[in-house]
Every structure is written in C-alpha cells, then in structure tokens.
Amino acid sequence: TNNDSTTNLPLKHRLEKPDCEPHIRPVIIIGNGPSAITLSFILSGYWPYYSHRHPSDAIHDRLSSIFTPDGEPQKSLIECDLSKLSYGLLGRTLNPVSLLFDQLQNPNSDFGDGQQPQSSCLEWRRNRQGAIEHLVLGQGLPGGLWYHLRKSKTIFTVSRRLWMQLPNLEIEPFSENENSTSGMKRVSYRQIFDYYQRYVEKFELGTNFRNHTQVVKVEWNSERKYWVIDAICKVPIKPNCFRSGLEDRRKN
Secondary structure, three states, X not given: OOOOEEOOOOEEEOOOXXXXXXXXXXXXXXXXXXXXXXXXXXXXXXXXXXXXXXXXXXXXHHHHHHEOOOOOEOOOHHHOOHHHHOOOOOXXXXXXXXXXXXXXXXOXXXXXXXXXXXXXXXXXXXXXXXXXXXXEEOOXXXXXXXXXXXXXXXXXXXXXXXXXXXXXXXXXXXOOOOOHXXXXXXXXXXXXXXXXXXXXXXXXXXXXXXXXXXXXXXXXXXXXXXXXXXXXXXXOOXXXXXXXXXXXXXXX
8 A cells, every 4th residue: 555654764662661661673664555565575585586588678678787697687686776777667656666666577567458467577585684674563454455345355456466466476366267367357355355364474474563553653763863653552462473572552
C-alpha cells in the first residue's frame, strides 16, 4: 500500500513504563501492506539478481555491466547504483527505481492484455549477512488494506493475478486445470489476503511483524538524533513474537 513508510536511522520505541530501557532498531516500517512485506523480504537478506534477459534491449543494456565475462551476475541489484540504472524510465509512477523493479519482475506488464505474461528477469538469493534488523508495525494481520477486505470471496481485483504477486512466490491457481496463461486472470480479495499470509510464513518474516499495533505518534529526538515511535498493541502477543526485543504497549 502507499501508506507503508520507513523512518531514517536510527529509531527507538518509547515504552509505557519510564523505567524500561528503550530498544533500538535500525529500521521500523509503519504499515504492513504488500510493499512493507516486500521490504521486509529484502531486509531479511533476500537479494535480487538480474539473471534472465529482459525483452527490451534498452533495459538489458543498462544491466549488462553487472555480468561477468561468463554471463553470470557478479553482484546483486542491491549493490548497484539504482538511480543510474533507472534514470529516465517513465511509467505509472514518478519513482524510476519502482519502474525498474516492475519491469524486471513483470517484463512488459504495462503494455496491456494483448501481451502474454513473461517470466521474471530476477533471481532471489538468500544473503543472511546482508540482513538488516527491522520491525513492521501494522493494525491488522499482514496485508494492509487486504486484511480488512479478507471476507470478500466473490469480489475480484482489478489487476491481474500476475501483477499482484510478490517476489519469488506465485499465487496459487484456482484449479488444477488452469494453464500457463492463468497469470492473466484476476483473483478474489480473500485469495490475495491468504497469499500474503503464506508469503510471510514461507519466508519466515513473521518475527519481524508486530500485528494489531497502532502507531499513535512519531517524533524526532533532535538531542539524541533518533526517531521515537509511540504505538499501542491491541491484542496480546505470544512470547515467541518478541524475538526482535521490542516491547509493546498493551491496551487496557
């Protein structure tokens, strides 16, 4: 969702009890929609590599410099100058890095229904050393707005199924009889919500999420140079969800 956001480094969480020591987290994401889930995926050490040729020569030529003489990507896109690689791209957003990512994840997806879905140009590899400790704060279960629409099993998305997918995991088909073009079909709101739950579980992102948590205040501590986030947890959290060490404020 467009409401997902991150604050600058470093951050602290204000505890309800003044005698408790605040816990520092390098990154805190406010909102737990699709973009926040994807960001958590990347911060957990899943890095994208350009490994399959893009159908556009112009885009491929931009990325050719990251290949070795043997044709293997020598570094992840995370390690590249994305502003340079995405410079001048135009599309549905003013963010050129987003346009580059969209083109690599779903090549030529902006050209209408006449185009058959094409395979992603990206390969995702786990780099545990590149993981960054973080937390995702959201008012419901992972999915953002889709959490509130989860009961709708007969209402379908405007976007095609392929365009609703997050990196490295396909949305399950409606039936076993669907063919390779099923990615162009739409999915129900409930199916999208269930997909986001599977995604968080499959890639073990759950320990980074503080669900049913409402952020009530964000302020900058100019003296100590960090952000202070005030949040209220609306439901009790199981002990194994506290692995990141951030305390919660329980609502009476």
